[in-house]
Amino acid sequence: MENQDQPRLRSVVSYVKRGGRMTVGQQRAWDELWPRLGRTVTDLTPGPVDFGAWFGRAAPVLLEIGSGMGETTSQLAAAAPELNYVAAEVYEPGLGQLMLRAEKLGLENLRLMHGDAVILLTEHVEPGTLDGVRLFFPDPWPKKKHHKRRIVQPAFVALVASRLKPGGTFHLATDWENYAEQMREVCSGEPALRNRHAAEPGGWAPRPDWRPVTKFEQRADVEGRESHDLIFEKR
Template sequence: MVSYVQRGGRMTVGQQRAWEEHWPALGRKVAELPEGPIDFGAWFGREAPVLLEIGSGMGETTSQLAAAAPELNYVAVEVYEPGLGQLMLRAEKLGVRNLRLINGDAVVLLTRHVPENSLHGVRIFFPDPWPKKRHHKRRLVQPEFVALVASRLEPGGTLHLATDWENYAEQMLEVCSGEPSLKNRYDDWAPRPGWRPVTKFENRAREEGRISRDLIFERR
């Protein structure tokens, strides 16, 4: 089980600068982590609830969400290095101090470096939809993965998902509803939270007639 398909891409000058200036303090690579759990308290310099966002993309949403929740130790895991560079640029502009970045596979991170019952929340916003039916097996939200995520949530912790692909939304609902350690906070779809920024991709989906759907499940 892996959480992604690797994408290439070169960094811009600004992204490279952000990487050189900020990565040593803010970032770590999954492949270079020492064995055992990450000491998030030591890394952030404080004890606070840890929220993990899987797939931060170019950081448009992540930077704003971290800035809006200074009470959280906000962790973003992403495989695309230019995206993390862009996220650091955005965070720098917003003066964000409560954000740390991890480059690599979320499955490996969760399995080897995040203890059970330790996360306040996990967010997965607009993961790659793999719209062709023959590619659905590549989608991130599958039973094995959701069981892993659920095991890392503290009791009452939340798994919040969002997608603008109806078929994937239905798959997410089915998979998460089938995980016995999770319960849906709502009967089916969650109201779209006002605090989740509308990205250019979500606006494009609206223009193409696709409706975004949110799901929020709690750890029992």
């Protein structure tokens, strides 16, 4: 399944493995809901995931990388019932909370992946099959010496682009100015992608009304930081 021409990305861990105990409700979600809603990346059988079989229907597949505590993800999935919405996250309490939100909203179009999205994309997603990938407010690694740990690097963007269908979108957002600039530069340098909003000032995408305001954006506003969206399309 792995493309031998695709640079391997496992040598850099781009996320923080956060600890934290689960609440009683989150643990219940893992016990009762995970067998139906979730899978662990390292436990997947070799080869591509059959998303149609997992969701029980054929529908466009969208992957969100880093769903956090799930508030925004659950709202986005609820607002797009026509999508097979897959959320990848490493933080177990966050996945537990997202399952609770999905249960409360009665979501049928949401599935969860626990583990590294790079491994998921590299080993378990076929090229040219995703309708969209979303990366909202990834770990910014603000210190310059840590910028190499940021997930948005040329090899990662090439991997994402290879998994998108023609016309599929890679939507990024961050509240760190220099990371936004890095995202724009790296994605603009990927030949398989084009900036949908290249004609806009700075090449930034207008903030979509459908994307809920996250806690990161709220904090950024208080701290005087501006959030930026970028939307790139597979050629």
